Amino acid sequence: MVKELSSKPQQIINFICRFVENRGYPPTIRDIASGCAISSTSVVKYNLDILERNGYIRRHGEIARGIEIVTHSAHFKYRLLVPVIGQIAAGKPIPVPTSDTWDAAASAETIEVTRDLTRGREGIYALRVKGWSMVDALVSDGDIVLMEYVNAVDNGEVAAIWLKAEREATLKKFYAEAGKVRLQPANTRMKPIYVEPDNVEVQGRVVTVIRQFGSGR
Amino acid sequence: MVKELSSKPQQIINFICRFVENRGYPPTIRDIASGCAISSTSVVKYNLDILERNGYIRRHGEIARGIEIVTHSAHFKYRLLVPVIGQIAAGKPIPVPTSDTWDAAASAETIEVTRDLTRGREGIYALRVKGWSMVDALVSDGDIVLMEYVNAVDNGEVAAIWLKAEREATLKKFYAEAGKVRLQPANTRMKPIYVEPDNVEVQGRVVTVIRQFGSGR
DNA sequence: ATTGTTGTAGAACTTATGTTCGTTTTATGC
DNA sequence: GCATAAAACGAACATAAGTTCTACAACAAT
Structure with a gap:
């Protein structure tokens, strides 16, 4: 089910994890863009969609910073x-x-x-x-x-x-x-x-x- | 340092904690308002300010859902x-x-x-x-x-x-x-x-x- | 070459969300 | 009772942040 990831999405979850650890709340798409040297928000969304399809994260649409790291909540288990x-x-x-x-x-x-x-x-x-x-x-x-x-x-x-x-x-x-x-x-x-x-x-x-x-x- | 809290702010941290637990990201001011039966966003902000003054949470101004529960934050496992x-x-x-x-x-x-x-x-x-x-x-x-x-x-x-x-x-x-x-x-x-x-x-x-x-x- | 898929850009748009402010109500002290 | 502060309200505002759309390059398969 959970697929191998190429470098870019991998880099993004990494960033999200670190962000949540340090700040206590998830990053915005633009945070991710600048943090991962991506120049467009749509590229981030593109990769976020991939991550969600592969079960790495859960998105909560229309909601600011509505990114939930699934492994993290498994940790919560x-x-x-x-x-x-x-x-x-x-x-x-x-x-x-x-x-x-x-x-x-x-x-x-x-x-x-x-x-x-x-x-x-x-x-x-x-x-x-x-x-x-x-x-x-x-x-x-x-x-x-x-x-x-x-x-x-x-x-x-x-x-x-x-x-x-x-x-x-x-x-x-x-x-x-x-x-x-x-x-x-x-x-x-x-x-x-x-x-x-x-x-x-x-x-x-x-x-x-x-x-x-x-x-x- | 950490002061005693009256019921309303107490209720609010409680809500925030539970929200974060369940959803993986912090609530908005309006989430808190409806969750704590408060009818105005400004009242929430008013109480959030109190909570921050007393060291219960950390705010990140101008940032959507930028509420960090101090006890639950970074260094807190x-x-x-x-x-x-x-x-x-x-x-x-x-x-x-x-x-x-x-x-x-x-x-x-x-x-x-x-x-x-x-x-x-x-x-x-x-x-x-x-x-x-x-x-x-x-x-x-x-x-x-x-x-x-x-x-x-x-x-x-x-x-x-x-x-x-x-x-x-x-x-x-x-x-x-x-x-x-x-x-x-x-x-x-x-x-x-x-x-x-x-x-x-x-x-x-x-x-x-x-x-x-x-x-x- | 032609076509289609994947990844990247950037602008425009819409909505979500924090802040401010004047007002009103509820305690508290004198 | 009156004066003052603390707490609550709601509307208006500004901006933070998700989404959509079009365009374009890189690359593989035909």
């Missing part, structure tokens, strides 16, 4: 903007992602993490922990939990669980046992609790817990 | 490879970074995070928590703590502390009080402990705690 869609607190139902809260760009708050932290999983959203009800799970007020949207988890996985009867949200290790469900706190010093299977509603798999200290922004 | 230089456990001295453990490339293990998690701080290294001695600090076995290499912390900051007499490592909120040092666990249910000032050795500031679930545990 390592990073994830995770929407923080709500809070998780003892007595409140656990928010679940909907199509509109889903979009990181539309979300009021986002946290940026690497795929390292999400273990490469897709469909990750985040919740902010409110209150001290989950200290038994070693989760503190203000922590951020990265969640994967699933309705069931395997034994031993940590899940966000809604206990219908108690009307309570909690984060616990989940074990389906004969006729019962065992919920084990992350803190191994704590005793597990046993509940009826139809009393538990798995709202998501806990992937990561993040606690930040120091001044916020 | 989004991703950070943090070296995991050792373990932190109750009875073992806390490892401190040296010139050779320092280099992420040379380190045996690294964790990749975004600057978001390190709050833009420099000189970050990581330690893996071994054992259950720090559950009182809401830190569990296997957690990773991101540390900043400092020899002193301000009151209220969470520090990695080596208690010389007890030969014990711990993570606690640090408060210097008259003639004493108060060490407060992150778990507010727990009582603080008081120690002699010359018994404490601050080995670093705790920036972030990360706990991952699922595979690899």
